[in-house]
Amino acid sequence: MHTPAFSSEVYTRRRDVLKRNVASGIIILPGNNLSPMNYADNTYAFRQDSSFLYYFGLDVEGLVSIIDVDNDREILFGNNATVDDLVWTGPKPTVQELAHLVGVRDAQPLRALASFLQNATARKQTIHWLAPYRPDIAIALSEWLTLPLQAIQKDSSRVLVQAIMNQRIQKSDEEIAELEKAVDVSVDMHVAAIQSVRAGMFEYELVSCVEAVATAHYCRTAYPSIITTNGQTLHNHYYGNSLEEGRMVLCDSGAELPSGYCGDLTRTFPIGKRFTTKQKEVYQIVLNALLTAESLLKPGALFKDIHLTACRELTRGLQQLGLMKGDVEASVHAGAHALFFQCGLGHLIGLDVHDMENLGEDLIGYDDEVVRNPQFGIKSLRLGKRLKEGFTVTVEPGLYFIPELMEMWKQEKKLDAFINYNALDEYKSFGGIRIEDNCLVTASGSRILGKPLAKTIDEIEALRG
Amino acid sequence: MHTPAFSSEVYTRRRDVLKRNVASGIIILPGNNLSPMNYADNTYAFRQDSSFLYYFGLDVEGLVSIIDVDNDREILFGNNATVDDLVWTGPKPTVQELAHLVGVRDAQPLRALASFLQNATARKQTIHWLAPYRPDIAIALSEWLTLPLQAIQKDSSRVLVQAIMNQRIQKSDEEIAELEKAVDVSVDMHVAAIQSVRAGMFEYELVSCVEAVATAHYCRTAYPSIITTNGQTLHNHYYGNSLEEGRMVLCDSGAELPSGYCGDLTRTFPIGKRFTTKQKEVYQIVLNALLTAESLLKPGALFKDIHLTACRELTRGLQQLGLMKGDVEASVHAGAHALFFQCGLGHLIGLDVHDMENLGEDLIGYDDEVVRNPQFGIKSLRLGKRLKEGFTVTVEPGLYFIPELMEMWKQEKKLDAFINYNALDEYKSFGGIRIEDNCLVTASGSRILGKPLAKTIDEIEALRG
Structure with missing residues (x-):
């Protein structure tokens, strides 16, 4: 069911550039996990980490990627589905099949990751990681690397940040084509807002119009919509006001493609x-x-x-x-x-x-x-x-x-x-x-x-x- | 802008029952924080912890409540808004004002929490907490209580769980009235689904119809909607299939009220x-x-x-x-x-x-x-x-x-x-x-x-x- 946005060659090429720029060591790029709302199994919609998406293209939770620059190889770590997964979340490709979609040859179970990293440390390979913005990833890195949480934030790799930044900042043609599509859907969202607004509506009714357009294009909102009659508050996420004749609506909303x-x-x-x-x-x-x-x-x-x-x-x-x-x-x-x-x-x-x-x-x-x-x-x-x-x-x-x-x-x-x-x-x-x-x-x-x-x-x- | 669902007496009464049932010690109930999607400041819609909502009614991020059973008092910890907060997220009530809304007299800045808990520990007061389901809360509790992460999961309070469970499991009249409202909105969502479905649509177009109804009632979905032509998968969250004449749609979706x-x-x-x-x-x-x-x-x-x-x-x-x-x-x-x-x-x-x-x-x-x-x-x-x-x-x-x-x-x-x-x-x-x-x-x-x-x-x- 899962299709990466681009061909496997695109991801292979991107990783080749990254390897050249990081020059040596091992890069660990964890994909995101599902985030809990009010208990572990009631989760927000999955949002993959963007660098993981850029280099590995898999919009699937629970994966961790390794780029071994020293040995010029990649490994995708993750767990295959169980019978319970089949019943609850449907048939899924194996980690090996997912890896193949994005040009990665090696796939291993997640439990093999910690010892892989410990062996790399023993071999004196430098390990590069990004400072995590999600606390579950911070905890996981701390366990895999056997380092305190503070060190995970403090000792992240400046070399890796610079290399990723220099690569991602200039958009390729295939990326520009995707951005055009995302803006096109966003335009439709705004047209719906401007055409639907009426005095006496509540802000949340306009939110409903705008976000329904995103969903109907199989998109999500790229960030929490700002749809407000109090446009003076820059990031206003309150939608409870009624819309009154004589005032304006500020609508700041955008689509995120699959x-x-x-x-x-x-x-x-x-x-x-x-x-x-x-x-x-x-x-x-x-x-x-x-x-x-x-x-x-x-x-x-x-x-x-x-x-x-x-x-x-x-x-x-x-x-x-x-x-x-x-x-x-x-x-x-x-x-x-x-x-x-x-x-x-x-x-x-x-x-x-x-x-x-x-x-x-x-x-x-x-x-x-x-x-x-x-x-x-x-x-x-x-x-x-x-x-x-x-x-x-x-x-x-x-x-x-x-x-x-x-x-x-x-x-x-x-x-x-x-x-x-x-x-x-x-x-x-x-x-x-x-x-x-x-x-x-x-x-x-x-x-x-x-x-x-x-x-x-x-x-x-x-x-x- | 923020109004708790019930009067302050309701929350005071609920906390009195909890204090009676827990009998002694200090209860720490952290409210939830905003959860990051793809970077720290791009967050999912806020979802408050349900036990925090039940006892303190405040649908506001970044608060921590203390119920000091031994001394029969409550304290709400949190930070007041800065000028930057005013610009970005609008004027906000102070923590003191929030506390007042739900019958709590004491409000203190969040930085005072760790020393409060350390003093309580020094006085040999038992501290009760729930095993956290969000990793940021686990990390915070570990810091406040100066305990390792594993202890935070392992040494949570069975007494507190039993007391909360016994209280929350039997719904009061005001809760039943809220549940009726939530189901009413959910009924409207399903009527929209049944009336809108057409062969040739994609599943995500039906998702759009259903969730727009929730939003238009100032609700969210209580869980990721299951709207699928592959109803045999119990929790199917894939919405990419086209809907074909002769097949069925299974729609499992519900509203969550403010x-x-x-x-x-x-x-x-x-x-x-x-x-x-x-x-x-x-x-x-x-x-x-x-x-x-x-x-x-x-x-x-x-x-x-x-x-x-x-x-x-x-x-x-x-x-x-x-x-x-x-x-x-x-x-x-x-x-x-x-x-x-x-x-x-x-x-x-x-x-x-x-x-x-x-x-x-x-x-x-x-x-x-x-x-x-x-x-x-x-x-x-x-x-x-x-x-x-x-x-x-x-x-x-x-x-x-x-x-x-x-x-x-x-x-x-x-x-x-x-x-x-x-x-x-x-x-x-x-x-x-x-x-x-x-x-x-x-x-x-x-x-x-x-x-x-x-x-x-x-x-x-x-x-x-």
């Missing part, structure tokens, strides 16, 4: 048929920032610079609305815009919605050239470094009117050379606007992934009918 | 408008077993006996079809029916779909009077013991034609005094049928929870239009 590739789109639209004038004004500022940022994506550009350009664009717009003032450059340098744009412009996207975030956000998004700035606002920029062809990124500027934060800054008179605090009162219940596309950096610039989705005020209103 | 209470229903229905004659014959056997079993539910009855009565009913029906033969009593005693009914008749249901399974299936479903039978089939009966008023259970007989298992038994000539192996060939691609209700044991008998749902052949076909 192959693991993700879409991540945001649109903000009126609950009634039309935006109000005030909503249009703010919307247009965010849209301008988005279009400006997208026009600057190209190999060699620093994503941090594009972020700052978007911040200047937002600042200029807010000045025209009378909410900000002063020299734009100085204002952005001081971080005044972060009262309204508290986060970063975007992030890498791929097999993870924040691609490779488990490898370490700083290692993925920054490098020796560009270091993370700890200032409020830009400290949350997940990607700062220089773009290369084949990078896939989100671009997602926004303006968020968080009443508690505005009040806090106002009390402190924070950066009041740049902010007209007295003008803010009438935006206290405005909410927030974010517009987000997924883009591929091409040889000469960039293009938006997936089929077109309403983005201008007119296009959104046209979809509202 | 309060945590669950529904768990199964219906099996034709993909075309009508069952075939062969399908009707098997369906009627399962339905007879269901109705017989439900008629026997009452305080004092052994659920194991009701299971065995259902097995005899199924055996009689299979004999009439010519698939089985011989003395019915002897056949059931030998476990011959388990070729077609490989599992148990039902289980407890409540805040967990298999209620309290995390406390230990044998402790919950069996006792000194009724011990689990290791024979294939009945070994999977999750509930054996004597029923009491207020128990809520599923009743879910089925007939499952697993080709690989039939072939295996045939080769072994297993129990061939009771099975007509030559007659099985024409059932090799039949699939499986399960029909499942949720029932409350009342003072005098039982009643089915929730609003009526099509169950007879005629009722199902009427819904197919």
